[in-house]
Every structure is written in structure tokens, then in C-alpha cells.
Amino acid sequence: MNLWVLKMVNSINTNASSLLGVRNLQRTNSLQAKTQNEISTGKKVDSVKDNAAILSIAQLLKADVAGLNSVKGSLDRALSTTDVALAAGDGVSDLLLELKEKAVTASDPGLDDVSRQALNDEFGALRDQITSIVDNAEFNGTNAVKSGGDDIVAVTGADGQGVIQIDAQDLSLGGPNVTLSASQGISSVADAQAAVSAIEDSISNLSSSLSQLGAGASQLQETKDFTESLSNATEEGIGNLVDADLGATSAAFEANQVKQALGIQALSISNQAPGAILSLFR
CATH class of the missing domain: 1.20.1330.10 (f41 fragment of flagellin, N-terminal domain)
Structure with missing residues (x-):
């Protein structure tokens, strides 16, 4: 157990898995924001930033x-x-x-x-x-x-x-x-x-x-x-x-909600990992 902790968590200053989780969650949030904009405007291309x-x-x-x-x-x-x-x-x-x-x-x-x-x-x-x-x-x-x-x-x-x-x-x-x-x-x-x-x-x-x-x-x-x-x-x-395909957009919205929930859960787990390093000092 201690060896595993040492391999997976060797620093309390840098949590690589947490950083990865943050990036993934940010990507999901960005996709969800785009999906919500498509739903509210009815357009998949609403500004120069879109396309x-x-x-x-x-x-x-x-x-x-x-x-x-x-x-x-x-x-x-x-x-x-x-x-x-x-x-x-x-x-x-x-x-x-x-x-x-x-x-x-x-x-x-x-x-x-x-x-x-x-x-x-x-x-x-x-x-x-x-x-x-x-x-x-x-x-x-x-x-x-x-x-x-x-x-x-x-x-x-x-x-x-x-x-x-x-x-x-x-x-x-x-x-x-x-x-x-x-x-x-x-x-x-x-x-x-x-x-x-x-x-x-x-x-x-x-x-x-x-x-x-x-x-x-x-x-x-x-x-x-x-x-x-x-x-x-x-x-x-x-x-x-x-114009947005609201059928596909609705499905993407539901999928992104699930991804957000899983991303938050994964980030929570990653943030708890540094606490395991305390076991090395017992």
C-alpha cells in the first residue's frame, strides 16, 4: 500500500491527476457552454469564434x-x-x-x-x-x-x-x-x-x-x-x-451533464489522493 502511494503520490505540491481532472472538466464545461448557447440561440454558428x-x-x-x-x-x-x-x-x-x-x-x-x-x-x-x-x-x-x-x-x-x-x-x-x-x-x-x-x-x-x-x-x-x-x-x-440540430444538441447536453458529474467526482478523488501520503509517516 505504501509503495503504491509512493508511486502515485510523491508530492503534496503537484497533483498531476488533479491537474488532468481539472483540464478534462474545463473541456467538458466549455462544450456544455457551447451546447447551452446552441439551445438558447438555435444556432450552431452564432459568432466568429464558432466558425x-x-x-x-x-x-x-x-x-x-x-x-x-x-x-x-x-x-x-x-x-x-x-x-x-x-x-x-x-x-x-x-x-x-x-x-x-x-x-x-x-x-x-x-x-x-x-x-x-x-x-x-x-x-x-x-x-x-x-x-x-x-x-x-x-x-x-x-x-x-x-x-x-x-x-x-x-x-x-x-x-x-x-x-x-x-x-x-x-x-x-x-x-x-x-x-x-x-x-x-x-x-x-x-x-x-x-x-x-x-x-x-x-x-x-x-x-x-x-x-x-x-x-x-x-x-x-x-x-x-x-x-x-x-x-x-x-x-x-x-x-x-x-442552425443547430436541436435533437443532436439535446443529446449532447445530456451527455455533457453526465461528463460534468463524472469529472467532478474524478477531481474529488484526485484531490483526496495527497492525503494518502500521511500513511508514510505513521
Whole structure:
């Protein structure tokens, strides 16, 4: 017994086994602190100390997500502006059909003057509604259907590069698409026939304009869908890089608790060992 004590404990100033126990316990405590941080934050990489390279990559990806969120906002604004323009176009189209009906009726040579005048008054009121619709077809300061209207533009890249542009479509009276003039009337057979011709041309032109706006709206929606998918995939990628696996973390937490308890017990035993040296002096 005394020989064993002499071999294992030969100094009361330096207890090698105790020092080893302290190091092991400190290592366990450090692991447990890291595990507790993962549980409280939900992240396995929460600071540069955890993993500088991974955190740097995650920050760059977060910047991409922020850029994509801005892109989605730009696309949403462009889509809303396009929707307003299309709604205005539909309204103008409906009015043109009503105007044609009035003009065709007024082109009847046998129509009496009172009826013709009533038709002309109705025609003028409908015609002026086109101007009202076009002037009020604005969203967020952009009107794509008035004379000299604004093109609809949306950013498509997370770095601010790349755009989708939908050209403005002038749907104002007397413009390149709605050739019916702002003063056109149907007070005579000749005026009514001229109005019918102008309305038919306007309907044809309007159909082409609405097709362009509709194609632009489809492109915007497809780009928005892709951007949302890309943003979601990027966020998932960030999660894979920095988020903790709470199932594994919970198991590690339990294991570290056991290690801590055993480490404390081992350290206690190591600290008692120098007391055995007293037996050498009995």
C-alpha cells in the first residue's frame, strides 16, 4: 500500500491527476457552454469564434436574401401598376364597345333629329369617361396609359442589376391607340360613320396594347415566383449552415451533464489522493 502511494503520490505540491481532472472538466464545461448557447440561440454558428468561414458565407447569403426581398418589393409594385393599367384598358375597351353601338345607331339616315341629339349627348358622356379612366389609372405615382405615360420598370437582380421594362401604352383620346378624338361626335350621319371607323381602329389597337401589358404582367409574375423560390432556397441554405440540430444538441447536453458529474467526482478523488501520503509517516 505504501509503495503504491509512493508511486502515485510523491508530492503534496503537484497533483498531476488533479491537474488532468481539472483540464478534462474545463473541456467538458466549455462544450456544455457551447451546447447551452446552441439551445438558447438555435444556432450552431452564432459568432466568429464558432466558425469564421461559415459565418462569413452566411452573412453574404443574408445580404443576397435582403437584395431578393427588395426585388420582390419592386416586382410587386410593378405588378400592381400593370394591374391598374390593364384595368384601365379593360374599362376603355368596354366604353369603346358602347360608343360603337351609339355611333352605328346614329349612322341610320332615317333617325330623327331629337333621337340623334340624344345619342350624341350619350356618346359625348361615354367618350369623356375614357379620359377620366386614363387620367386616374395611376399607382405609386406611375401612370402607364396616359399620354406621355411612364414605362413600368422592375429590378430583377439581388445586386440591383437587371430590369424588366413594360413600355407605356397611350390610351388617351386622339392618341396612337385610341384614335377617336376628344371632340368626336355623332350629330350627323357622316360624323357617326367617321366615329364608327375610328372606334373600330381603336378597338384593334387597344387589343394589341393590352396584349403587350398582359405579356409584361406574366413576365413579372414568373420572375416574382422564381425570386420567391430563390429566396426561400437561400434562407434554407443559411439555416443548414448556421442552425443547430436541436435533437443532436439535446443529446449532447445530456451527455455533457453526465461528463460534468463524472469529472467532478474524478477531481474529488484526485484531490483526496495527497492525503494518502500521511500513511508514510505513521
